[in-house]
Amino acid sequence: GDSVTQMEGPVTLSEEAFLTINCTYTATGYPSLFWYVQYPGEGLQLLLKATKADDKGSNKGFEATYRKETTSFHLEKGSVQVSDSAVYFCALTSNFGNEKLTFGTGTRLTIIP
């Protein structure tokens, strides 16, 4: 079945550092890929997505590129801020007419001023 493997956390970085959170997937067909974020005390929010190979999703300075050859969708940000502290989830849908999401285990990110 479908699965998502995420870089284990927690991850602690200083403000303005470069961020990478690794994500790889296993899926049949041609999945769509997502990063969701959960800020403290809030619900899950879509951060960015990519629907086909070589697409790049971007939002709030975060980027991720859909790499079919390596089955990866790594999340990156060039300069993190304290406000980026949250839990980040990589996810996919298998695009077989049912948009149920398969999530990774999540990576807790803490940014230190």
Add this chain to the structure above:
Amino acid sequence: GAGVSQTPSNKVTEKGKYVELRCDPISGHTALYWYRQSLGQGPEFLIYFQGTGAADDSGLPNDRFFAVRPEGSVSTLKIQRTERGDSAVYLCASSLHQAMNTEAFFGQGTRLTVV
């Protein structure tokens, strides 16, 4: 309301009791999903509704779990004979329709604790 609303936000119940968790999706959203998130894990799919019907209930762990959406809007997740292992955050999400790449909006969840 503007977003997906889930009630109650917290529920503590005794082992063996019956509980109902409610989800009010965004108005006009025909697709509705329930997920369960255990501590330290990502959300796991339980059931998906398109309109009033359960289009995919493959994630329900056993027959103690049941969900309904009688009028195609509000949904209720029902758990019978609760067990301590049912303790988790139950998340509801809705999206505009079934079409590919439609964004799912999540509620803040109901934290269920079975003691």
